[in-house]
Amino acid sequence: MSVGFTVIKEDTATRARAGVLHTLRGDVPTPVFMPVGTQATVKALTPHEVRDLGGKLILSNTYHLYLRPGADLIAAAGGLHRFMGWEGPILTDSGGFQVFSLAPLTRVEDDGVWFRSHLDGSQHFFSPEKAVAVQEALGADIIMAFDQCPPYPCSYEEARQAQERTTRWAYRCREAHRKKDQALFGIVQGGVYRDLREKSVRDLLALDFPGYAIGGLSVGEPKDLMYQVLDYTVPLLPGEKPRYLMGVGSPDCLLEGVARGIDMFDCVLPTRMARHGAVFTRRGILVVRNAAFARDFRPLEEGCDCYACRHFTRAYIRHLIKANEILGLRLTTLHNLRFIFRLMGEIRRAILEGRFAEFKEAFLSSWGRELPGEDE
Known part of the structure; x- marks a missing residue:
């Protein structure tokens, strides 16, 4: 397998655990924080500086790299690792969050999402298959299924539609995924509604992803509410696979996430701040x-x-x-x-x-x- 996971020690008083994420480009001790290299760079720093600071695994953004400079160019350069000069493992998100949060005039269909570039207004279409194809061209070690991230607050019906669409898209991403040197993770959605989160987990477990992310949190909801969602969602995820909380990076949230059994985090907060x-x-x-x-x-x-x-x-x-x-x-x-x-x-x-x-x-x-x- 391109990615494996070993739990070394579990805390007896909480759900915290220490482990190792195994990738083809090296082992990553967990819990781990991934700095965000949105445009194939961790802003203001060189790759060797990120490494010397203690960085092991970084995240880059599919939406931004698709728009500029383009996945084809990066593939022609030898892939994202060579293009940006980073020798360690890379995770790319699917672009779903950015499509729904950055792009103006978004139109969601069952087949995918029409959106206009925030750079020049040009029209584009992302389907689950397109999201996987772009990430395969980029060449990241871990890629993410295309999902629909509902805003906060949203109605139960809005969250239900996003959760069900995310599940259907996860099946299509699984079918479209071809590169065996990449691991495709699924993303749990469902807003702040417990039954939707539980259904999302049940549906995604049937696809047996090598790792699972929890999306749709840290999008404006109170922190206590985020912790409640983690309390009932994380225990449903398989213990032998890595658990990734997307978009969280403040020290208090990192500690609370680890206490609830999360292994992986990413966020722009440290560099943006x-x-x-x-x-x-x-x-x-x-x-x-x-x-x-x-x-x-x-x-x-x-x-x-x-x-x-x-x-x-x-x-x-x-x-x-x-x-x-x-x-x-x-x-x-x-x-x-x-x-x-x-x-x-x-x-x-x-x-x-x-x-x-x-x-x-x-x-x-x-x-x-x-x-x-x-x-x-």
Whole structure:
């Protein structure tokens, strides 16, 4: 198989587990966070910087790469790994979320989705077969079934139609998938309705995917509601296969997701937040572009081993950001990804050592508030 999964240790107090995701391009310790390389690049960083920070597996976006530069061009370049200079494994999403969230004038049919490009207004059609074909041309190690992601809030009927269409499309993706060196994961939908989530899981289990994602969360619903959906959905997924929560990347949500048995996460939050001059710390979010840090000569976070914290101060990084210097955003991005990768490593060690519940409680007791700083 192109992808396998081994559970090494399960936490006795929660559903957290430490494992290894096996791919043809190397093993990935789990739980794992995937930084998002939307346009075949993790914004502001080179591939070797992502690797040196601790990145093992990255996500790229089918919708964006299909529109620009095109899957055919990337295939001609030798595939996505060679095109972007990343030697580790890559997961590509199906483009479903972006089709429904970015593209104007979307028209959904049972055969697929008509949409207009957010770049130039040109019209395109994505079917399950087209989504698989584009991802096969890109050459990612893990590809995702084409799904319909309903918005939040939505009615029960809207969620039901999206869930049933997602199931039908999953069957078609399975039939269209040809490349044996790629693993195709299914996506559970159903909004925030328990019976729809349970039906989605039952339907997808019949297809025996090598991994399962939970989609349609972190789309505006309260966090407590997301956790409730995970509480009743995750236990239905096969324990011997990886479980992937799509679009989640804040430290508190990562911990809560792991506690509920999630193995894989992705999100643009760490890099997007960095480009807005905000960074993660153990105590909360520090908005370093704020005036309060103009004469603050401490690192972004005491004790952090990232390049930014070892060499520069808050005052200097704020100066770079206010002066629109590229280095400022590179430094905040380096810090945020290192923070998340280090956190995931600490979570894994805590699971292996049988102390995850205590680690989670200690972290969350000090996390969750923006650090002092006055906006300009």
